[in-house]
Amino acid sequence: MSTIQDFTGYTPTWCPGCGDWGIGIAIKTALVQMGLNPASVIAVFGIGCSGNMNDFLNAYAIHALHGRGLPNAIGAKLANHKLPVIAIVGDGDCYGEGGNHFIHACRGNHDITVIVHDNGVYGLTTGQVAPTAQKGFKSKSTPSGIIEIPINPLTLALTQGASFVAQSFAGNVNQVVEMIKAGMKHQGFSLINILQPCVTFNKINTYQYYLKQSYKLSAEYKTDNFEEALKISTEMTTKEKFPLGILYQRERPTYTNELPQVSTMTLVEKQRFINFEELQSDFI
Amino acid sequence: MRFTWKIGGEAGFGIMTTGLLFSKIANRLGYYTFDYIEYPSLIRGGHNAFEAIVSDEEVHGLKKEIDFLVCLNADTFKYHKQRLTSESVVLYDPDEFAIEQENIIRISVPFKKILSDLKGQPVMKNTIAMGASLAILGSDLSILNEMLDKQFSRKGEAVVDFNKKFASLGFDQVRKNFPTQTKPLLKKREDEQKLVMSGNEAFSLGAIAADCRLYCAYPMTPSSSVLTTLASWQEKTGIIVRHAEDEISVINTALGGSFAGVRSAVGTSGGGFALMVESVSLAGITETPIVIFIAQRPGPATGMPTWTEQGDLLFATFAGHGEFPKIVLAPGDVEEMTTLTAEAFNFADIYQTPVLVMSDMFLSESHKTMKKSFLDKFLDEYKVNRGKTIDTFSSSSKYLRYQLTEDGISPRLIPGFKGQYYQANSYEHVEDGHTTEEALARKQQVEKRNKKLDTYLLNHFKPPKVFGNIETAQTIFVSWGTTKGPILEAQAILRGMGIETAFIHFTHIYPLKEEVIAPLFKDSQKRYVLLENNSHGQFGKLLRMETGLELQEKLLKYDGRPFWPEEIVESIKI
Numbered sequence: 001m002s003t004i005q006d007f008t009g010y011t012p013t014w015c016p017g018c019g020d021w022g023i024g025i026a027i028k029t030a031l032v033q034m035g036l037n038p039a040s041v042i043a044v045f046g047i048g049c050s051g052n053m054n055d056f057l058n059a060y061a062i063h064a065l066h067g068r069g070l071p072n073a074i075g076a077k078l079a080n081h082k083l084p085v086i087a088i089v090g091d092g093d094c095y096g097e098g099g100n101h102f103i104h105a106c107r108g109n110h111d112i113t114v115i116v117h118d119n120g121v122y123g124l125t126t127g128q129v130a131p132t133a134q135k136g137f138k139s140k141s142t143p144s145g146i147i148e149i150p151i152n153p154l155t156l157a158l159t160q161g162a163s164f165v166a167q168s169f170a171g172n173v174n175q176v177v178e179m180i181k182a183g184m185k186h187q188g189f190s191l192i193n194i195l196q197p198c199v200t201f202n203k204i205n206t207y208q209y210y211l212k213q214s215y216k217l218s219a220e221y222k223t224d225n226f227e228e229a230l231k232i233s234t235e236m237t238t239k240e241k242f243p244l245g246i247l248y249q250r251e252r253p254t255y256t257n258e259l260p261q262v263s264t265m266t267l268v269e270k271q272r273f274i275n276f277e278e279l280q281s282d283f284i
Numbered sequence: 285m286r287f288t289w290k291i292g293g294e295a296g297f298g299i300m301t302t303g304l305l306f307s308k309i310a311n312r313l314g315y316y317t318f319d320y321i322e323y324p325s326l327i328r329g330g331h332n333a334f335e336a337i338v339s340d341e342e343v344h345g346l347k348k349e350i351d352f353l354v355c356l357n358a359d360t361f362k363y364h365k366q367r368l369t370s371e372s373v374v375l376y377d378p379d380e381f382a383i384e385q386e387n388i389i390r391i392s393v394p395f396k397k398i399l400s401d402l403k404g405q406p407v408m409k410n411t412i413a414m415g416a417s418l419a420i421l422g423s424d425l426s427i428l429n430e431m432l433d434k435q436f437s438r439k440g441e442a443v444v445d446f447n448k449k450f451a452s453l454g455f456d457q458v459r460k461n462f463p464t465q466t467k468p469l470l471k472k473r474e475d476e477q478k479l480v481m482s483g484n485e486a487f488s489l490g491a492i493a494a495d496c497r498l499y500c501a502y503p504m505t506p507s508s509s510v511l512t513t514l515a516s517w518q519e520k521t522g523i524i525v526r527h528a529e530d531e532i533s534v535i536n537t538a539l540g541g542s543f544a545g546v547r548s549a550v551g552t553s554g555g556g557f558a559l560m561v562e563s564v565s566l567a568g569i570t571e572t573p574i575v576i577f578i579a580q581r582p583g584p585a586t587g588m589p590t591w592t593e594q595g596d597l598l599f600a601t602f603a604g605h606g607e608f609p610k611i612v613l614a615p616g617d618v619e620e621m622t623t624l625t626a627e628a629f630n631f632a633d634i635y636q637t638p639v640l641v642m643s644d645m646f647l648s649e650s651h652k653t654m655k656k657s658f659l660d661k662f663l664d665e666y667k668v669n670r671g672k673t674i675d676t677f678s679s680s681s682k683y684l685r686y687q688l689t690e691d692g693i694s695p696r697l698i699p700g701f702k703g704q705y706y707q708a709n710s711y712e713h714v715e716d717g718h719t720t721e722e723a724l725a726r727k728q729q730v731e732k733r734n735k736k737l738d739t740y741l742l743n744h745f746k747p748p749k750v751f752g753n754i755e756t757a758q759t760i761f762v763s764w765g766t767t768k769g770p771i772l773e774a775q776a777i778l779r780g781m782g783i784e785t786a787f788i789h790f791t792h793i794y795p796l797k798e799e800v801i802a803p804l805f806k807d808s809q810k811r812y813v814l815l816e817n818n819s820h821g822q823f824g825k826l827l828r829m830e831t832g833l834e835l836q837e838k839l840l841k842y843d844g845r846p847f848w849p850e851e852i853v854e855s856i857k858i
Contacts (some may be wrong), residue, residue: 009718010718038705039700039701039702039703039704039705040700040702042544042699044540047710052719054707054709054711054719055707055718055719058705059705059707060699060700060705060706060707061705061706061707061708062539062540062543062570062707062708062710063707063708063709063710063711063719064536064566064710065536065562065563065566065710068532068533068536068563068566070533070536071528071532071533071534071535071536071537071540072536072537072539072540072543073540074526074533074537074540075498075500075536075537075538075539075540075541075542075543075544075548076540076541076543076544076699077540078498078524078526078537078540078541079497079498079540079541079542079543079544079545079546079548080544080545080699080700083544083699083700100529100530100532100533101529101532101533101536103529104528104529104533259524260519261518261519261522261523261524262524267497267498267522267524267541267546268497268544268545268546268698270497270522272495272668273492273495273520273521273522273523275520276489276492276493276659276663278520279489279492279517279520279521280479280656280659282485283479283480283481283485283654284308284311284312284477284478284479284480
């Protein structure tokens with residue numbers, strides 16, 4: 001049985017009070033509670049304050065390029081689908097720079113768990129606006145307020161075929177732990193969008209803001225109702241109401257489930273193909 | 285014996301398929317071929333043409349004079365008549381268009397009438413043309429019929445017989461009406477078994493031979509047939525092929541797979557590679573093996589998608605921000621494509637860095653005869669060499685992914701091994717993979733990565749191949765990659781004219797090893813001619829940069845077409 005300490009690397013460099021602290025401890029707690037150890041999980045990090053967790057979390061890891069974590073995670077999963085793969089990314093990282101990858105990862109139902117730190121700003125580059133910021137948000141790159149309306153990651157994921165869509169709040173670590181575990185147990189693509197206050201550069205979306213604007217989905221909420229999930233998710237944009245919990249979950253075959261090549265063993269475990277004669281008939 | 289057979293017609297009506305069928309028939313009859321296609325970037329409405337050069341000895345490139353021109357429409361004649369001579373035979377249908385030109389041999393074949401009499405589809409014109417061609421070349425229909433059996437057997441006997449009927453009508457027309465024009469050029473001859481392979485297929489085969497298990501790509505001419513070939517081999521070989529959403533995803537998927545331990549490759553053309561470039565740099569600093577196949581076409585931007593150029597050499601060689609090692613290889617024909625591709629996967633694993641295999645439309649989409657014995661021998665001898673890739677780590681100390689070593693290469697542990705972990709870090713890092721901005725660690729890691737190229741030059745760099753006698757020849761061609769074929773053909777023509785030449789053919793393009801290359805250029809009395817399919821003489825610049833050698837005389841072609849051997853001959857005749 002592993003411990004939190006086994007997963008603990010360098011001391012984090014996040015600002016005091018940053019929502020990332022809560023997410024960091026929640027990820028380690030979830031991995032321990034799932035019986036994993038640093039050698040039995042692959043973690044892929046984007047670039048940003050979230051991605052800096054690469055040095056704070058012990059695992060077989062890729063610290064990817066900005067925006068490109070998801071395809072790295074997909075590739076690792078294709079090569080070894082027995083290892084759980086988590087992608088730890090930011091909102092600008094995953095929904096901005098890597099937005100195309102996000103859409104297609106949902107469609108493919110790749111069995112990876114995508115943990116997005118959603119704080120509405122680019123923290124590491126000192127506070128420019130992120131695609132999740134509310135319309136009118138003033139930042140160094142949008143001094144008169146952002147013209148675009150925010151991207152809605154939950155609606156986007158749902159409509160592009162994500163089979164598990166959840167939202168959490170960094171101020172409630174226990175709920176983050178539960179969402180990560182549920183996402184990792186889910187067979188298929190799972191998104192956990194975590195509302196994460198940036199105490200340094202975002203004075204709007206604070207802990208108080210999210211405590212006021214978010215609500216837990218009730219115990220009676222049915223997670224397999226796509227239309228209901230879609231309706232609730234849109235309220236983030238239309239009413240600034242942020243649901244917390246599993247919005248939607250319905251399993252369908254994962255990408256690797258649909259590949260007969262890896263039905264009995266992983267790609268990395270297989271024997272080399274040497275029956276070259278079989279291919280030569282194409283050339284005669 | 286050497287002749288050019290060319291067929292043309294409207295795009296979308298099976299010209300390419302028919303052409304390849306002709307090459308395969310010629311090979312089955314014991315001959316060697318090289319073929320070349322011309323097509324616009326359209327699916328319907330343009331003009332497509334295919335030509336095969338056929339000989340009883342190996343063919344490396346094109347031949348300017350067309351000996352047999354099969355015109356499925358008037359455009360075929362219009363576009364290619366300047367390549368005809370008084371000996372040329374033209375097959376056409378006078379019901380479709382008239383040929384005024386007198387000084388050629390005209391063979392009329394009633395394509396239109398046969399089609400309408402038998403209620404055939406327009407695409408069956410090709411089958412008539414194939415029958416007529418085999419008649420004029422003094423062959424019979426036995427192999428064509430075998431191939432029609434193979435192609436249509438799934439659709440039932442009636443469909444097979446219906447197709448055979450068109451072939452035999454075309455054949456009989458020529459035999460009956462033009463008995464004296466028949467030339468016995470394609471009589472069956474005994475020879476060893478041969479394969480008809482394109483450069484893209486040779487890459488695909490090389491990748492499978494090398495145990496590549498993950499291939500990712502986004503379609504882009506002229507690289508796309510690697511994607512489709514490997515995709516069609518998934519069931520047989522077990523390779524996973526991912527057609528991702530864009531080239532950025534393509535290379536990052538492959539890098540994820542490579543990180544997790546499988547040999548991975550990507551393929552594209554210049555524009556797609558441009559999108560991948562940031563991640564080439566990622567592979568450089570994370571020291572993740574990857575093979576990148578680039579089938580060049582004329583740029584910039586969308587350029588001329590279906591034509592050929594060697595215009596991306598310097599871009600590819602220097603692609604990626606920051607300093608990191610990279611190995612660039614450029615095969616000259618399908619044989620070299622197979623062997624160098626397989627070698628590229630070994631280099632990627634041994635040096636844990638990107639390895640580029642450069643092709644272009646001319647090599648990628650042309651088919652050339654490859655002796656089966658050549659391929660079998662290679663497949664038999666090739667050994668997968670994964671370098672310092674390890675799947676266990678027994679020491680009691682902590683595993684160091686970026687351990688400083690004499691040769692610059694650190695043991696690479698496949699993720700999943702119990703008791704260890706590490707990160708492949710895109711930030712600069714210390715030996716165990718953690719991020720650093722410390723001066724000494726940075727300097728050590730830069731030097732460690734740089735050392736890998738020194739190790740490569742010491743252990744695996746291959747000097748250029750020399751064709752002809754460099755001591756006695758006065759004129760020496762210098763080139764790289766896909767110009768090999770046209771230059772070999774030109775050398776043969778020149779030899780026939782009593783002019784001896786030599787040819788320095790580079791396949792290991794970057795880095796270059798000065799001390800083994802410089803001696804080839806030591807004689808200042810000789811005439812060195814740099815040949816490249818681009819306008820900047822890019823390899824010449826690279827050669828100068830790497831070795832200090834400067835070649836003054838250049839023959840550069842950048843109209844989107846490959847070199848004609850004849851124009852190489854013309855340019856050097858004094």
